[in-house]
Amino acid sequence: MNDVLAQVWRDEWGRLLALLVAQYRRLDLAEDGLGDAFEAAARTWPGDGVPTNPPAWLLTAARRRILDRLRAEAVAARKLPLLAVDSDVEEVVDMDEVPDERLRLVLLCAHPSLPREAAAALTLRLVLGVSTADIARLFLVSTPTMAARLTRARKRLANERFEVPDDLAERVGVVADVAYLAFTAGYAPGSGADVLRADVSGEAIRLVRVLRSLLPGSGDWSDLDALLALMLIQHSRRDARVADGELVLLPDQDRTRWHRDEIAEALQLLLPLAMRPATSYLLQGLIAAEHAVAATAADTDWSRIAGHYAELEHLTGSPVVRLNRAIAVAEADGPLAGLAVLDGLELPGHRLPGARAELLSRAGRTEEARQEFDRAIDLCDNDAERSHLVARRAMSDTP
DSSP: HHHHHHHHHHEEEEEEEHEEEEEEHOOOHHHHHHHHHHHHHHHHHHHHOOSSHHHHHHHHHHHHHHHHHHHHHHHHOOOOOHHHHHHTOOOOOOSSSOHHHHHHHHHHHHHHSSSSSHHHHHHHHHTTTOOOOHHHHTTOOOOHHHHHHHHHHHHHTTTTSSSSSSSTTTGHHHHHHHHHHHHHHSSSSSSSSOOOOHHHHHHHHHHHHHHHHHHHHOOHHHHHHHHHHHHHHHTTTTTSSTTEEEOOOOGOOOOSSOOOHHHHHHHHGGOOOOOOOOOOOHHHHHHHHHHOOOOSSGOOOOHHHHHHHHHHHHHHHHHHHHHHHHHHHHHHHHHHHHHHHHHOOSSSSHHHHHHHHHHHTTTTOOOOOOOOHHOOOOOOOOOHHHHHHHHHHHHHHHH
């Protein structure tokens, strides 16, 4: 039963929340009402059985709870006549302007009153139902810190209208960042045993496609094209990333399982952009394309990839980019060169000690490698990644 409810949460949370926000025009009411509906489902479905139409059941339950709260607020404010108007608003959502109600919710979350990271975090939470803990991991902050940020973001949007903004074009950059962070939520393993959430990544791709279809013909949307290309290439490898519940690293993946149609679409998008000024999404797309066009892992042009990463690091100053550049440099010039790039780098989580461990092992510095593997294992909260690290640690013990 918990698995069924969790799947409904993942598949339907964003759509149901958007419908409720559109109907009642209040984010706090919609989120609280839907949360109460899921709690009610957790209590009643085990005894009564799963309803024939779970989303409809949840929507009805959420509406009842919202109307109960509206009545209570109206009584408190002594405005009963206004309650009659609110209570009669049923099925009046006009979605003609935006063909997907979740996109409308994304546009609300991308409001200019919110910092970009807050907009992305709120979209991950409200539209795709990503847990606060996993969002915190993506942003490299603690869970309580992220919970506080989400609360502040909700409060800022409390009185905003749920509609297509006049400054749609100006919000494209924000929505692009939001979509990519949503994609990353599926591409990067979550907590526990959740290895890969391809449905979250696919939803983010669909979000970008819908946004592109809405934008006017005039204007430079090349960075959105680069983002879509990047996401398509990364997503094309989803079926090869996991085998028997275990992560499969890029060099070991069965490339016949890559979705070549998605790679071809991505390369067509990147082709006219290759000579344009570098942006973060374009450089990441070009890096992904180098992997996609290599027939085998041995054919990968790591020098070109390291060059793209160097340009990307100069552009962004990101420690994660530097970590990735170190891996590319190690592939091109050897593990000692990669370790030199990592000197002085600080990065929360298990990925930095895990990368150090791999490079130290390849350099023959076995005892140092074991220590770094132990650090990475202690810091890792994903079952599949931890299993991989344990296996690599065991291999380092083998003479």
